[in-house]
Amino acid sequence: MVPGSDGDVRESSHSSDLDLTRRALAGEPLAVELLCRRLACVPAILRDRHARYGSPLRPEELEEIQQETLVALWAKLPVYEGRASLETWAFRFTVLELLKSLARRDRRRNYLAEPDETLDTTPDREDPEPSLEPERLHAGLERLGPPANDIIRMRHFEERSFEEIADFYGEPLNTIKARYYRGMERLKALLEKHMRGE
Amino acid sequence: MTANDDELIASVLAGDLDPDSALWKAAVARNPALAKRWEELRTLREALERTGADERDSLARSKADAGPHDVASVRRAAPVVRAGARAGGRRLAYFAAAAAVALIVGFVAYRQFGGSSPEQDVFLGDQSDAALRATEPTLDVGDAHEFAWTGDAPPGGAFVVKVFELDAAGAPGRCVVESGSCTERTWRPSESELAKIPNEFFWVVESRRDAVTFEDSSAPQRALRSRP
Incomplete structure (x- = not known):
């Protein structure tokens, strides 16, 4: 069970994943082993997303980011609440870590080349036009914060119905729809400058 | 923008009201700002749906692509294993020191007894793997x-x-x-x-x-x- 204050979930929808994570963090060897197998998708996610961004890194750089991401992921596991499956949660974490690493790398390079142009933290890779790229949406959702970002993710990334989301939160359907609408309005405001190119 | 307009646009966004309905079309005709807001929200919703589909595809590909080497990488990064690896490193240092002593003893024995080899175990590496x-x-x-x-x-x-x-x-x-x-x-x-x-x-x-x-x-x- 997760604390049930406003905006928090009443009960985890992936309680077996949450239980596995807690047992692994408590040092239970079997759970650690099972968790390692479940999270083996993380290096593969990094390879997949890296290829999608046009493979800007050398193999050794990607390997270094993989190590950093895995260590950071283990450190972050205590805050996993079972709102999404382990793999979905790890996917979002991994994508954000990769983007942060790419942004840091770009800043370093830009700093060496052009010290005045170091501030855009969102990498433009395949499409240089202003647009709602997945990376920008992820960054916007992170800034939006819970519960609105979780509701939007459940709706569009996990394809859950509003009824399922309401059931998950233990809230009236209309409350969830209202939070979704307000969240979308705020997200729109956060991404406004990138929406002009759509 | 009235409270009623807010309710209408929330209903359209949630899929409860058809954007082709007469009610919605009349509201948009009455208030062009409502049409602009709806257009922006619709664009955002479509981008989220595209991203969601992209994420699901990428995760499915990654799950299929993950292999034993990836499991080993995750295992190496686990805090308990990293602690063990540090302990393993210390063990390796002790073994290396013991092996060095054995080599010196062996070399001295060889020089002293005309090539007879000492009955010493030779360390061939850390066995923890x-x-x-x-x-x-x-x-x-x-x-x-x-x-x-x-x-x-x-x-x-x-x-x-x-x-x-x-x-x-x-x-x-x-x-x-x-x-x-x-x-x-x-x-x-x-x-x-x-x-x-x-x-x-x-x-x-x-x-x-x-x-x-x-x-x-x-x-x-x-x-x-x-x-x-």
């Missing part, structure tokens, strides 16, 4: 009367077998039996321990440095008691 592998009982053939495995425990260490019942999802659940320390590579549960082992179960064997400190674990092995 030796894979621990559960072998018997295996699915459909086990009677759970004897558990066997391959692999080594550290010097002075021991093995422990753990048996788990299946949870509702078919994953390893509660530990129902744990053996005492085993120095051989087999374990025979007692009658009372056998009675606790369900028809279908998972089991692992762990190696321990000093009968208490965890060193390594086999992958979980699913087994079926065909002769309870």
Whole structure:
């Protein structure tokens, strides 16, 4: 069970994943082993997303980011609440870590080349036009914060119905729809400058 | 923008009101700002749907692509394993020092006794990577009367077998039996321990440095008691 204050979930929808994570963090060897197998998708996610961004890194750089991401992921596991499956949660974490690493790398390079142009933290890779790229949406959702970002993710990334989301939160359907609408309005405001190119 | 307009646009966004409905078209005709807001929200919703589909595809590809090397990478980054690796590093240093002493002693003996070789063990590397592998009982053939495995425990260490019942999802659940320390590579549960082992179960064997400190674990092995 997760604390049930406003905006928090009443009960985890992936309680077996949450239980596995807690047992692994408590040092239970079997759970650690099972968790390692479940999270083996993380290096593969990094390879997949890296290829999608046009493979800007050398193999050794990607390997270094993989190590950093895995260590950071283990450190972050205590805050996993079972709102999404382990793999979905790890996917979002991994994508954000990769983007942060790419942004840091770009800043370093830009700093060496052009010290005045170091501030855009969102990498433009395949499409240089202003647009709602997945990376920008992820960054916007992170800034939006819970519960609105979780509701939007459940709706569009996990394809859950509003009824399922309401059931998950233990809230009236209309409350969830209202939070979704307000969240979308705020997200729109956060991404406004990138929406002009759509 | 009125409260009614807000309600209308929220209904359209949630899919409760058809954007082709007369009610919505009349509202948009009355208030062009409403049409602009709806257009922006629709664009955002479509981008989210595209991103969601992209994410699901990427995750499915990644799950299919993940291999044993990736499991090993995750395992190496686990805090408990990293702590073990540091301890392994210290062990390696001790072994290296011992090997250096052995080489010096050997060289002196060779010079002194005309080439006779000393009866010394030669360290060939850290053995902590030796894979621990559960072998018997295996699915459909086990009677759970004897558990066997391959692999080594550290010097002075021991093995422990753990048996788990299946949870509702078919994953390893509660530990129902744990053996005492085993120095051989087999374990025979007692009658009372056998009675606790369900028809279908998972089991692992762990190696321990000093009968208490965890060193390594086999992958979980699913087994079926065909002769309870």
